[in-house]
Structures are given as structure tokens and as C-alpha cells.
Amino acid sequence: MLNIGELAPAPSRTTQAAADVVEGLDKSWLWMALAVQDIKLRYRGSILGPFWITVSTAVMVGVMGVLYARLFRAEVAVYLPFLTVGLVVWQFVSTVITEGCSTFLAVQGIIHQVRMPFSLHAYRLVYRNLLVLAHNLAIVPIVLVIFGAPLDWRVITVLPAFLLLAVNAVWVSMLFGMVSARFRDVPPIVMSFLQVAFFVTPIFWSPDLLGVWKPLAELNPLFAAIDVVRAPLLGVAPATYSWLVLVMTTMVGGCASFALFARFRSRIAFWV
Amino acid sequence: MSVEFSIYQGSSRSLKKALLATSTQGNLARDALDRINVRALNGLNLDIENGDRLALIGPNGAGKSTLLKVLAGIYEPTQGRVMASGKVSAILDASVGLNPDATGRENIILRGMYMDIHPREMRAHADEVAEFTDLGHYLDMPVRTYSAGMMIRLAFAITTCIPPEILVMDEWLTAGDAHFLGKAQQRMAEFVRGSSILVLASHSMELLEQWCNRGIFLDQGRVVAMGGIKDVIAAYKRHIDAPHPPARAAAVS
Numbered sequence: 001m002l003n004i005g006e007l008a009p010a011p012s013r014t015t016q017a018a019a020d021v022v023e024g025l026d027k028s029w030l031w032m033a034l035a036v037q038d039i040k041l042r043y044r045g046s047i048l049g050p051f052w053i054t055v056s057t058a059v060m061v062g063v064m065g066v067l068y069a070r071l072f073r074a075e076v077a078v079y080l081p082f083l084t085v086g087l088v089v090w091q092f093v094s095t096v097i098t099e100g101c102s103t104f105l106a107v108q109g110i111i112h113q114v115r116m117p118f119s120l121h122a123y124r125l126v127y128r129n130l131l132v133l134a135h136n137l138a139i140v141p142i143v144l145v146i147f148g149a150p151l152d153w154r155v156i157t158v159l160p161a162f163l164l165l166a167v168n169a170v171w172v173s174m175l176f177g178m179v180s181a182r183f184r185d186v187p188p189i190v191m192s193f194l195q196v197a198f199f200v201t202p203i204f205w206s207p208d209l210l211g212v213w214k215p216l217a218e219l220n221p222l223f224a225a226i227d228v229v230r231a232p233l234l235g236v237a238p239a240t241y242s243w244l245v246l247v248m249t250t251m252v253g254g255c256a257s258f259a260l261f262a263r264f265r266s267r268i269a270f271w272v
Numbered sequence: 273m274s275v276e277f278s279i280y281q282g283s284s285r286s287l288k289k290a291l292l293a294t295s296t297q298g299n300l301a302r303d304a305l306d307r308i309n310v311r312a313l314n315g316l317n318l319d320i321e322n323g324d325r326l327a328l329i330g331p332n333g334a335g336k337s338t339l340l341k342v343l344a345g346i347y348e349p350t351q352g353r354v355m356a357s358g359k360v361s362a363i364l365d366a367s368v369g370l371n372p373d374a375t376g377r378e379n380i381i382l383r384g385m386y387m388d389i390h391p392r393e394m395r396a397h398a399d400e401v402a403e404f405t406d407l408g409h410y411l412d413m414p415v416r417t418y419s420a421g422m423m424i425r426l427a428f429a430i431t432t433c434i435p436p437e438i439l440v441m442d443e444w445l446t447a448g449d450a451h452f453l454g455k456a457q458q459r460m461a462e463f464v465r466g467s468s469i470l471v472l473a474s475h476s477m478e479l480l481e482q483w484c485n486r487g488i489f490l491d492q493g494r495v496v497a498m499g500g501i502k503d504v505i506a507a508y509k510r511h512i513d514a515p516h517p518p519a520r521a522a523a524v525s
Binding site for chain 2: 001002003004005006007008009010027029030033034037041044109110111112113114115116179182183184185186189266269270271
């Protein structure tokens, strides 16, 4: 049976949004398979495949590492691992934010042809970037071994850190995806912001250099995201508020993103 | 049930202009919030029973594709609702989800994924689908070498490999050749005997008369005629022959 017209009211927007999020999670086999296919297609024909990014990161680390260690008057053995992990995590964060603007725009054709939970497109994006991150992480153990990083039990905290990053990646791609679908000048604005953020966030420089301004840099959620992964891998404790900032960002961002999704989910197909 | 589209022009797509307009009470960058709303479907009410084969007839721009998309769950109505007591399978575009560089056989699995069929399950149907398409050794060639007709055969075979409960199809299907259309009709007759619903948009009156039992004639988003297929086709033919003013977009405010 198909009934069309003024019928009993639909379930609330929040319920429908929640159902969408759950339905997307349920179809994990689909977004995982699509993410793997994305990567295969992207690197088809290239010799190194996804390890191409690993190589280019290694080159950047090598060049920047030696130069900036000198500029900051830091020991290369201490600075290089710091820089490597910082860059690898930043690549994940910045790519998720950039690609997150195209979450729905990139799959415009599919949205207009097949009904799918919208959250599925976000999960696909995040999983794809997690796979790229996994390839990039290959360089980290090499650097840590070469420079003899003092690892201890804290290394285990890297796992919940990555989990939290993944959760943040989901709400970021949903939020930015929706806003970019409606307002087409958002992607360039976000890219400009990311370019500035790269320098303002302590990725390739240590916040200790800031002296009195240090807390300001540490409250940056982008720094918190990098710090909770980097600190355990360098055998030090993360900055005082990093975990708190990250958890708060997850909660606030997640709620804001869900609220917007509940309100505008039905409009996304009209916007892309 | 109604569906209203907002047409976003260049300026209303700009976040910067939208923020500027709000902050200056609309005096500056007024165009940022000016939108045209078009009612693509207006006040549609109908019930489709199991076993019905419904034809959607109307001139271009009448709202047929919009209605099909609403039934497929792609657009949510701005007013009213669609309630389906079964899963809706839609073939609106032959090439969606197909990877042009992959072979026909690989694409069967891929297209099945977009239909929510796990690759394991789809592999069980792959031979049957391959046989229905009549594509022979072309199935081992990349899909970008296929003609439009071949893609339609592939898409149709995949979408109907599991009997759909509610099947929604747009007019491109009628581009298939006579032999394929015969097979397609036979397959659909089987589904419908198993109490499936079919909704099909087309400009080919002969095809619709053969395949459908009910019809709905849409013009500019409104229902002009609804009923048995022969009556609706007759109403449509009368409408074409009679002189009428050129269509205006059904603008709202």
C-alpha cells in the first residue's frame, strides 16, 4: 500500500534524525566497502598507492624537522618525533574538516537517486580518512625507534584518543557538510581558516615557547586533538586541559551538529 | 501532499551575504535572502493498493519525476506525507552507483550495495542477473563501453533481481528495445501478481496502456485527472489537442 496526502503526523524531527544516525551505523558494511573503494579509485594507477601520502609526509618531516629544529634551537632527536606525530594527526584533522565541507556535495548524484541515511555519507568520509591515517601512521614507529622515544604505559591512551577524534570527525563532517550544502562560499572560508590554524596551533612548534601565552594555545581544540595522541607517543603527559577540551568539543559540537541535523535533515536533498 | 522547492540564486547561496543582510536589516545585500519558491507538487492525495500499476502522465515539468522522488524517499514533502507499507525500490537513473571502469559483473555487486544488498547475497543472484541482461561477454568489459540501452538492461536486471515490494521507475526505461521491454514487462507482471506496486512515468501511451491499470495526469504540479488508465490517457490526449496558454512556473510568494 502507498498512501499519499494529509495523513497522521510524522514522528518528530529529533526521532527521525536519531533514526537516521542509527540506520547509518547499522549499514557499516556499506560505508566501509565504499570507503575502501574510494581509496582504491583514488590511488589507481599510482605505484605507491596510499603510501604516497606517507612518503610525502616523510619528506616534509625530514626537511621541516631539520630546519625548524635549528630555528627553535631544539634537539633534532626530540623535535623530529614531535613534528612527525603532529603533522600526521594534523593531516587527519585538516583533511576531515576540508572534505567534511563536501560530505553531501560530493555525493549529490547519489542523494538525488537513492534514499540513504545521511549519516552514512559522514561515516564513509570518516572511515576513509581513518584508513589514510593508518597508512600515515606507518612512519611514526620508524621515527620513534630511530630517535629512541621513551614510551611507557601511557601509550594505551592513544586508542581512546583516536576514538574520540573519530567521533569528532563525524559531527564535523555532518555540520560542515550541511552548512556547505546550503551556503556555497563556506568551503573556501574553511580552507582559509585552516591555513591560518596550521600556524596558530602548536603543531610544529611547542607551546612552551609562548611563555605567558601558553594557556591560550593549549585551549585550542585543534591542539587538544593533536596533544592527546602526541604526548603518550613521546612519553610525556598531555597538557593539563587537553582531554577536557577535547571531550567538551565533542559534546558541544556533537549536540550542535545533531540539533542542526534534526532541523534541516529533510532539506539537505533540496540544497545539494 | 505538496512539495515546494526554494530556488537559491547565486547570492542566496552566500553565507557572507546572508549574515550581512541580517545585520543590516536587509538593506544591504537584499538579494541574499530573496528566494523564489516553486510548488512542484500541489495538494496530491491518493491511495495506491497492492497490485496496482500506476502510470504518471503529463507534459515536461509537470512534476512526475518529483513525485517519483518523493515516493522513493529522496525528497520529503513540504506538506503532508507519504506512507509506504513496504520497501520502495527506485530506478530513476540507469547509471547511479555504477563505476565506469569496473566490469559489468563487478558493477552488479556494486549496484546491489546501493540497494542495501550485501555483496555475499548479491553474488548468489549474479548469474541470474547476468542471464537476464542478455549482455553475454560484455559483462566482462568496463561499463563505460556500454550503450545507454545496455546500461538500462543492466540497471533493470539488478534492481529487480529481488522482487521489489514497491517499484518506482522514471521514463528512461522506455528507451529499451522491444525485446527487452517484452522481458521487462513479463518480469514485472510476475511481481505484480505477487501483489507488488508499480509506479511508472512515461511519455509512451502505448507502453503505459499495456503495463498499467491506473493513471494520474499531472500538469504544473496538480492532478488534472486520476482513474483507470484508458480514461486518463484520453484526458491527456484531449488536453494536448486543446489550445492552452504557455506554462508558467507555479511561483509562490
